[in-house]
Amino acid sequence: ATLDDVKARGELNCGVNTGLVGFAAPDANGNWQGFDVAICKAVAAAVLGDATKIKYVPTTSETRFTALASGEIDVLARNTTWTFSRDTDLAFTFTGVNYYDGQGFMVKKDLGVTSAKELDGATVCIQTGTTTELNLADFFKVNNMSYQPVAIQTNAEGEQQFLAGACDAYTTDASGLAATRAAFASPDDYIILPEIISKEPLGPLVRQGDDQWADINRWVLNALVAAEEYGVTSANVEELSKGTDNPEINRMLGNEGDLGAMIGLDKDWAKRAVSASGNYGEIFAATIGESTPIGLARGLNAQWTQGGLLYSPPFR
């Protein structure tokens, strides 16, 4: 089983983006940082007790599923859209959604385009092997427009081509666009068009058929979300784990009952997951939130209590 393999290896193989600032990218020293990376860290902390025991495997949109399917990686946390066929035909299990997203377009401001509907005849850069590639084909077909796809492998390459003007528009998940734009030398020269042409619920996924491993990943993610809901942060988790008057928190942090044992972990798993890089809200704020250069608003990704879609099932 994957859990045993990971424990035996003493290292979690986590598939991440080859480089998407804010989500997953190595800094100048080669340390991986970002929103998706935080998921890896939380899982590693929960399973191995050490958030640094991770081997990051950079995957392109093209290689990610092969890497996961062949066992090259244990979990894929790489802004991947949860779709029917990926869940069934490709034999994966999505363990939740960590970012609710949709596909958008970015163009240069002086192109004079304000709506995606005006893109007839445009050259569009698109990452191959993605849902966005298929959405794009559908979108242009439905709207009776034509386009020239330029299929690229990685976000970096797309960015390069787009900046060089080899394509009029760059399309991918809106969050990805924002992250990409934020890294531009002059972000203000580019706009993200208002149309969101698809639903892109992004989440971590594992191979189908290993329910225990899927459960661990699902509940680590849920723990991060629930921690935010209950006000558990990396700062106070140590203290709260000693016992609170909220039984839900007590159960989650291992103070009451032994939820950990049910998924093959110890009692403190959730505590470690939260302390790895904080709860969902902390992670969001630190990596892609409004105070970062990427500046994404919580929007759909707010807690359900705040009018968003984040809703962790109860820890019971």
Added chain:
Amino acid sequence: MADPHAVTREINRSQMQVSEEIAIEIVKMNKWYGAFHVLRDIDLTVNRGERIVIAGPSGSGKSTLIRCINRLEEHQSGKIVVDGIELTSDLKNIDKVRSEVGMVFQHFNLFPHLTILENCTLAPIWVRKVPKKEAEATAMHFLEKVKIPEQANKYPGQLSGGQQQRVAIARSLCMKPRIMLFDEPTSALDPEMIKEVLDTMIELAEEGMTMLCVTHEMGFAQAVANRVIFMDQGQIVEQNEPTEFFNNPQSERTKLFLSQILGH
């Protein structure tokens, strides 16, 4: 005989004794190349110390015959016993026979990437497992015998053809073989060099080495051989002692052949 390289040394025939012991025995040996019957019912017994010259027109199977003796070629029927060991497909026997039988080729086949000394010590060291020092001493001894000790550290490419052939002989001798095979050892040489090589061979003969030699140097045959064998079309047509063979050939073929090689 119009051969300008007639053997000029005085030859010490007295030492060339032939013992009764059998060195090579070939019985009803046949060989085919595909469908082509190269050797037909060869019967030949060579006693230890005998020196046999094999002659015959081109393509008559002379080379094939002596190559069968150290199993460079495989025979298909009949029996070859060398030094008491029968040549079968058993590798161990083949190895044993090959280390007892030395062979000198028409084109020397020295190893160009090794010095003369290394050429000579290679097989003793790797096959006979002789210590290097000892192998080198032996090699120098034989190189002196063939009169080129001063070339020991050169490469074959730096030597003349005659010298190369003498190295080839020394190389074989270093394995201390009990039988030596020569396949036209002088035919690739310039006339001046032929003599050097023949002299070396004669010296060997004087020491009582069992020798089978394919050659058309009739001067050599007359001076050294106990027996001349004449082959044609894969068969032994005639064999006799040299004087008889040259002066009084029996078969028509032999006469024809002799008239050709002596006449030109």
Added chain:
Amino acid sequence: MADPHAVTREINRSQMQVSEEIAIEIVKMNKWYGAFHVLRDIDLTVNRGERIVIAGPSGSGKSTLIRCINRLEEHQSGKIVVDGIELTSDLKNIDKVRSEVGMVFQHFNLFPHLTILENCTLAPIWVRKVPKKEAEATAMHFLEKVKIPEQANKYPGQLSGGQQQRVAIARSLCMKPRIMLFDEPTSALDPEMIKEVLDTMIELAEEGMTMLCVTHEMGFAQAVANRVIFMDQGQIVEQNEPTEFFNNPQSERTKLFLSQILGH
């Protein structure tokens, strides 16, 4: 002279007439390779029908001299007139001269991708614009002359060295040259093959072809040449008719040279 391939044919000297007409005239010709002065003040007049042998130590400029005659090398001063045409850098003259002068190289230089017949017809067809049929007939005629008509459809690689050299001669003859140049035509051959080629050359000489031949085959020189030219250090040191040249050399250099090549 220890040459075993002495010319054995009876030579018909009577037919070898020399006319008064001048075939080649070289006046004060000099040539340099870079700063190296290879040919120095060469003066030479060759009459039609003359057969000249050029001898001399290696590096004396023999090859260079005859290569200048058909302009495979350029001379830098002096004058070369071949068959009345002066060799200047005028391309047309060079072409004319080259098609009048045949040349046979030491290493034959046959075209390996063409059959013997094609080798012989190539130049007549493309240079002389002879119809193919006719060129082939001529080629067969000359191949018969060099005694290998039966090889016409083989490739050069399939022939022996002596045969190849004879083809090379036939190939030159097919251009019906008025002058033939030979550059050591036999020195790359095995002894038996030298004779074949020399015989062919003698036959040519008997027919009165003007020939310049660089060779050390002194038997050939004595039998055929009108004149032997001895070169050293890029100069003509001595020239004389063969008997005189061999029996009574004048210059010290010539004596030294003759003692070397005749002595060995």
Added chain:
Amino acid sequence: MSDLHSESVAFVRDTMLTPQSPPASQAGAIKWLRENLFSGPMNTILTILGVGIVVYLVNLGLPWFLHSVWNANSLAECRSAITATWGPDAHGACWAMIRERWSQFMFGFYPNVFYWRPILALLLLFVALAPILFAEFSNRLTIAGGVVAALVVWLAASYGEWLPVGILAVVAAIAGLLAVQGTKWPHNLIWFPIVYAGIAFWLLWGGSIFTPIAALAGIVVGWLAFRILAPIAGNIVAVTAAVVAPVLWWYFGSEPVIDLLSRALPRVEPFWLPPVDSDQFGGFVLAFVIGLTGIAFSLPMGIVLALGRRSDMLLVKALCVGFIEFIRGVPLITLLFTASLLLNYFLPPGTNFDIILRVIIMVTLFSAAYIAEVIRGGLAALPRGQYEAADALGLDYWKAQRLIIMPQALKISIPGIVSSFIGLFKDTTLVVFVALLDPLKGITDAVRASIEWKGIYWEPYIFVGAIFFLVCFSMSRYSMYLENRLKREHR
């Protein structure tokens, strides 16, 4: 009549002429120009065209090079420096990027404090290989060895607050030993790469020194088994044992021993280096690791394949031919893709082995197939007589191959082998397609992804290209030198 004529022509030169210097047209610059540049209308046109192209290229590139900036922290800074110095329209190269990212190009994400490890590994390689590579200059080599030793010490001083003299001493001793022994090359060519591979592996990846030692011990075990059994039980048994024993050792024996030893000497520095993960490798360290390992192992493998392909055993031959043709028939990147992503399908569930190792295996297989073809050519060029002479002397197949055939065949094949090596080294750039950080695209993209250097184009390409050129070009020159040397030696 002929006699008459020839008498009239008799001639003897009394005084020899002295050589004269050639006429003016035959010497000097004029002659050189006339002959080499303007020897005809066609040549004159070509010369003018050539000059035109050179002028155009220089015009295009030179100002850019002249306006180079060496000191800046970002592209924007570079640009403003150029504008400040050469005016607003000037373009210039920003080599400051190389300066700033030098270590990333060289080492990828290899931890800074351990840079000395790859450097040391490379230095050792040169020290150990030098006697083999440059047999002619053994004196100058001693000096060069001294320089390298000094470098090693310097390295120790600059990086090693702790670097134990112990490692250095051991390593230097081994290197020295190799250097002395190195000259007897056919012999050492076999075991040297193996020992070196162990050392280099340990230096690069770190961990316990006992891991490589235990791995190497396997070979010793095999050799011992052979040595002990050969006289007792015969060659076949011995060979079988020599194959089985190391496998058993690696499988069962080595781990407990490593454990035991590492527990006995827990993480003391001469015996233990902090481990570095494969995903931290990048840049030219990665290229060299893959390239050199590939080179070292593809040669023996190529030899085996070539022998197999020439074997008269049909099955062996068919397998070799099939393998060679398959490998040569598919693009390397599909093989790399298979190695990196599909290999797990073919291994027992749960096995996990290093991505760099897998890439090395694939690159090795790939290059081995090409080398096999080159060596096959060399073997075919050997005259039959060499085989026969070896047979006639009683050498068995393997001895004949090792002592007679291979040394000659390899010599003939040197140019081909070296160009396969060059190809292999260039092909290391393709590992970028399996997400390894090769210097060309991997690191360049990483550099470009950073905000400071976004938009820089030519400089990284030129820089990386120049290094590749240097390495490959020297390799090809070296092969020419080697060819000449061997030609001289044996002639």
Added chain:
Amino acid sequence: MATFADTPKANFRLGMLIYDTRYRSVTIQIVVLFLFMAGAAWLLNNLFTNLAERGKDLSFSFLWYRAGYDINQTLIPYTNDDTHFRAMLVGLVNTLLVAFLGCVAATIIGVVVGVLRLSSNWLVARLMTIYVEIFRNVPVLLWILVTFAIFTEVTPQPRDFKVTDQMIAEGQEPAASMLLFDSVAITNRGTFIPKIVYSRSLGEIHLGFLPISIDTLLVLASIVFGVLVFRAIGNNATKVQEATGVRPVTWWKRLLALFGPLLIVLVALGFSLQRPTLGGFNFTGGVLVLNSFMALWIGLTLYTAAFIAEIVRAGILAISKGQTEAAYALGLRPGRTMNLVILPQALRVIIPPLISQYLNLTKNSSLAIAVSYMDLRGTLGGITLNQTGRELECMLLMMLIYLVLSLLISSGMNVYNNAVRLKER
């Protein structure tokens, strides 16, 4: 005397399996076979275990599902409603296109450079040497990337060609303009070249799923016809030469034969060139040659040409100087010598390594991935693999196709080699 003994089969011992030459090779082969089978079985067993564990199977039916994605360069008709199989074909055709054009261009450049390297012109020879050394000692990937960078970075964007009223009023020139009488536009998207259109088009015929334009067929036919006539004239000239010795002057006849039929067909079809014009974001009309294609093509071409130049040079040098001298001595002119003596010999030396360069180029074309050119690797081995999750099947299929391509090319080479082998003793 010993009696005649037949084969010593009677007393068979176990040791003979190893020490007897007759059995040894059989023994070894059986061992090898056994090891091979065991290895293969092990791999297959693992494969099926793994597949089962992941709930997957091996099946190629995905090839017939809708692909759903678009491809930017389609030489055969393709829309996103077509199957993955067709997408694969599109990729294959793209691979073949770049490989074929690459081989042609590399051969031309390589031959020219190789010959020029031997030129007596010092400057030219040096320049060519520099070219060869630089290109073959640097990874091909770099050349592809650099060419691509040149095309995307240095060339203007389509809208730089735009001439607005305002610019006319102010007398400004647009930032970029088209070449060759406004018919070719080199932009950072690609190069737009004129397209041939026929006013009297004859329509299409459908060959299964492949629509083929009759016009194109006709044009092709006329070219083939032209070439045939061209050769016939040449053969005829040879015949005349054989008969009379003089080769008639035919170059103008041959030129006419080559281009005449083509011109006639084109005029009959009422052809015209449709120039690309700027409209919307981009040029419309004309044919777009993608930059990714150009980069791949030029990169591969320049790289391979360096190797071919070396091969050509070596081939010519391999022909000894004696051959030239012999030809000169016979009175042949330098041009004729080249054609009749040197080239026919050099070709034998050149062709085999040349073909293996073609093979290399074909395989290197899979680096298309670096510049997003949609070759076989991009469609079948890229998008299809990814969208369907059939990595094993796709990779297998891809390797198979490349393998078949190489085997075809190299068997062609063997046929050639056997045909031209020099006859020797």
